[in-house]
Amino acid sequence: MNGLRSGQATVAESKHERLEFNDLFTPFDGAQDRLRLRAFGLRSGRTELCIALPGSQRERMPALPESDMTNDPGNDPAEPHAVELTVWDVPAAAEAGERFAVSVGARCSAGCDLGGRELSLFDQEGSPAGTVKLGHAIWPGTEALYFAEVEARAPLEAGSHQWEAKMAGWDAELPHAPGSFPLMVRVVPSPDCEVTVRAVDREKQTPIKGARVVMHPYRAVTDDNGIARVRVARGQYDILVSGPQYLPACASVEVTADLITSAELDADQPWASPDEDPE
Numbered sequence: 001m002n003g004l005r006s007g008q009a010t011v012a013e014s015k016h017e018r019l020e021f022n023d024l025f026t027p028f029d030g031a032q033d034r035l036r037l038r039a040f041g042l043r044s045g046r047t048e049l050c051i052a053l054p055g056s057q058r059e060r061m062p063a064l065p066e067s068d069m070t071n072d073p074g075n076d077p078a079e080p081h082a083v084e085l086t087v088w089d090v091p092a093a094a095e096a097g098e099r100f101a102v103s104v105g106a107r108c109s110a111g112c113d114l115g116g117r118e119l120s121l122f123d124q125e126g127s128p129a130g131t132v133k134l135g136h137a138i139w140p141g142t143e144a145l146y147f148a149e150v151e152a153r154a155p156l157e158a159g160s161h162q163w164e165a166k167m168a169g170w171d172a173e174l175p176h177a178p179g180s181f182p183l184m185v186r187v188v189p190s191p192d193c194e195v196t197v198r199a200v201d202r203e204k205q206t207p208i209k210g211a212r213v214v215m216h217p218y219r220a221v222t223d224d225n226g227i228a229r230v231r232v233a234r235g236q237y238d239i240l241v242s243g244p245q246y247l248p249a250c251a252s253v254e255v256t257a258d259l260i261t262s263a264e265l266d267a268d269q270p271w272a273s274p275d276e277d278p279e
């Protein structure tokens with residue numbers, strides 16, 4: 001949310017069409033460096049929120065543990081505090097054997113300071129894959145969500161791997177129970193071919209800048225010359241090319257070596273009133 005000085009933010013649950021917020025908009029106070037969201041009727045349980053800021057890219061927010069919305073004093077000293085973990089910013093795909101990073105956060109049900117506590121990722125076999133110490137800052141807008149970015153190396157085998165973020169329990173001062181959170185690591189083969197796609201306006205035969213070229217899960221955006229270079233692993237792909245004000249185009253290709261191709265896009269005619277000047 002850096003750089004936002006004034007305005008409003010829109011918040012919606014990303015995974016549910018049915019919104020249960022009564023207050024979707026919150027005025028942003030330019031004097032503060034954080035955004036306070038007032039959400040009423042938020043369903044219980046973990047909820048992923050998307051925050052859309054005017055004129056900026058969408059930013060992901062971590063799921064807020066449910067008890068952020070209530071006051072849980074954790075009043076029984078004999079009962080260990082529960083530690084809830086959450087993971088976000090998991091890449092859509094990680095290249096086999098390459099390093100990638102995810103964001104992790106943890107919150108004690110009684111709001112204890114978790115800064116400096118270690119949190120680890122474990123791979124599908126249960127082996128440690130990466131460890132980080134939580135920072136001392138709290139995620140803006142939450143009361144006690146401590147967070148960090150942890151790096152790990154993706155497995156060599158392509159496919160989906162079920163990993164887990166874990167935090168060990170501890171007994172110093174107040175007893176804390178261990179916490180865990182699952183994450184899916186999707187691994188794709190290392191790219192060994194380059195596909196060059198030139199996006200062209202079919203009618204004007206001019207290059208289209210800023211068009212998105214998707215060869216799932218690989219993707220790129222065209223440059224000033226309408227050219228995008230996508231590094232992919234050998235295989236069969238659908239190339240989907242789309243640009244603002246253009247109808248998307250799709251073609252199937254088999255990639256066995258470097259490849260150069262072009263995509264001619266038809267302009268998506270905006271609706272114009274007959275009274276309006278077409279210019």
Ligand SMILES: [Zn+2]
Pocket residue numbers: 081108109110111112174176
């Ligand atoms: Zn605690």
